[in-house]
Amino acid sequence: MYVQYKSVPTRRVDVTKNETTDHHKLLELIALNRDKEAFEQLFIYFAPRVKAVLMKQSSDANTAEDLMQETMLTVWNKADKFSKYRGSVSAWIFTIARNKRIDGYRKQGTKHYLDIEDIELTDDAIGSEEILISNERDKMVTDISNTLPIEQKEIIEMSFVKELSQTEISKKLGIPLGTVKSRMRLAYEKIRKSVEEVL
Amino acid sequence: MNINHHPDETTILSYAAGTLDEAFAVIISCHLQICSTCREAVKTAELIGGSHLEQSEEVPLSQGSFGRLLEKISVEPQAENTHAQSSASQSNETNQAALNPEWSELPLALQSYLTANIDEIKWKRLAPGVSHHPIKLSENANSSLRLLRIAKGKQMPEHGHNGHELTLILQGAYKDKFGTFAKGDIADLDDDVEHQPKVISDEDCICLAATEAPTKFKSLLGRILQPIVGI
Numbered sequence: 503m504y505v506q507y508k509s510v511p512t513r514r515v516d517v518t519k520n521e522t523t524d525h526h527k528l529l530e531l532i533a534l535n536r537d538k539e540a541f542e543q544l545f546i547y548f549a550p551r552v553k554a555v556l557m558k559q560s561s562d563a564n565t566a567e568d569l570m571q572e573t574m575l576t577v578w579n580k581a582d583k584f585s586k587y588r589g590s591v592s593a594w595i596f597t598i599a600r601n602k603r604i605d606g607y608r609k610q611g612t613k614h615y616l617d618i619e620d621i622e623l624t625d626d627a628i629g630s631e632e633i634l635i636s637n638e639r640d641k642m643v644t645d646i647s648n649t650l651p652i653e654q655k656e657i658i659e660m661s662f663v664k665e666l667s668q669t670e671i672s673k674k675l676g677i678p679l680g681t682v683k684s685r686m687r688l689a690y691e692k693i694r695k696s697v698e699e700v701l
Numbered sequence: 702m703n704i705n706h707h708p709d710e711t712t713i714l715s716y717a718a719g720t721l722d723e724a725f726a727v728i729i730s731c732h733l734q735i736c737s738t739c740r741e742a743v744k745t746a747e748l749i750g751g752s753h754l755e756q757s758e759e760v761p762l763s764q765g766s767f768g769r770l771l772e773k774i775s776v777e778p779q780a781e782n783t784h785a786q787s788s789a790s791q792s793n794e795t796n797q798a799a800l801n802p803e804w805s806e807l808p809l810a811l812q813s814y815l816t817a818n819i820d821e822i823k824w825k826r827l828a829p830g831v832s833h834h835p836i837k838l839s840e841n842a843n844s845s846l847r848l849l850r851i852a853k854g855k856q857m858p859e860h861g862h863n864g865h866e867l868t869l870i871l872q873g874a875y876k877d878k879f880g881t882f883a884k885g886d887i888a889d890l891d892d893d894v895e896h897q898p899k900v901i902s903d904e905d906c907i908c909l910a911a912t913e914a915p916t917k918f919k920s921l922l923g924r925i926l927q928p929i930v931g932i
Contacts, residue, residue: 546767548754550761553760553762555753570762574770575770578770591751596751597750603719616730618733618740618744639748640755661720665718667715668711668865683709690711693748693749
């Protein structure tokens with residue numbers, strides 16, 4: 503069988519206690535039980551953030567609301583896939599929103615984006631230790647991102663939040679493309695090393 | 702597949718952020734299918750996106766937002782999920798692919814762009830030993846994607862580049878001052894790079910090449926072909 507259904511008790515998770523740990527649990531409840539209460543809790547946390555990120559690229563709140571809804575619908579539909587994939591919940595939801603954004607704003611379609619979770623499916627549900635490691639990595643990335651030198655931080659935010667290409671960043675800041683690249687590289691190296699330290 | 706040349710970290714970062722144009726994203730996706738090193742790099746870069754999402758402020762949702770989503774769920778009952786559960790054999794195949802990800806006929810990301818396999822492609826000759834097959838992208842794409850076929854033994858003239866270019870080797874191999882590029886390798890070149898690739902495989906070398914805009918490919922082609930055809 504593709505899905506080994508287990509009896510997972512439906513319960514209300516206290517999201518305020520340990521938000522990131524429980525995002526994994528909420529997704530597991532959605533995947534195994536199609537639990538709408540769990541989905542609502544995930545929605546309450548992520549939907550206003552997804553919409554905010556989408557609005558950074560478009561002033562149109564209605565479009566952002568629609569794309570957020572599509573994003574969260576995909577979260578519901580693909581929760582089962584996520585439970586068989588080792589990853590961060592917020593990064594996963596970010597990639598879904600990113601793809602909806604490319605579909606919606608650029609009209610390019612996202613058939614050129616590979617779903618890494620399709621390639622890296624595993625047979626086992628994610629274990630609690632892996633959840634801890636994943637959460638530790640999330641935290642580390644946030645900590646390091648917040649302590650980057652301002653000129654590196656600025657470029658990372660322009661890429662990930664404002665969705666500007668390297669060339670667009672170069673023009674906007676009036677600096678050579680090579681400088682944009684070297685700042686990106688420095689920032690990424692720091693973040694990568696910090697993630698590798700969490701074993 | 703033994704991969705020796707990977708995309709630049711800044712290209713990986715831009716892919717994860719969603720800011721690479723279509724032709725470039727196709728090439729990275731093809732490479733990711735077979736390169737676990739770069740999949741890890743992309744996942745790390747996507748953590749940055751996740752972190753920004755977590756730290757984002759919260760904007761108000763429209764009234765009844767969750768209720769409308771629940772209605773969609775009941776109207777479209779778990780389309781993707783039902784599909785996954787109902788096709789157990791297919792998922793086994795997917796898992797096999799996960800254990801040993803290789804390109805079968807064509808990389809997954811290229812399959813939706815090409816109807817034919819590599820050996821059935823209709824090539825357009827550009828010069829002796831050099832042919833290509835342009836690939837149609839979305840209307841809004843601001844980049845250009847094509848298959849290039851260079852005959853075995855062919856030495857290209859030394860040429861520079863005009864803007865960012867990505868080349869993925871699908872078959873055969875070539876050598877230039879940066880080393881030997883074989884199946885699965887990516888050449889990630891900026892405009893300040895000059896090179897003189899020579900095909901060193903026993904078969905023709907077939908590459909997937911992305912340039913920033915169609916005009917930039919024409920300009921590149923001119924520089925490559927001018928010494929060959931004397932135009």
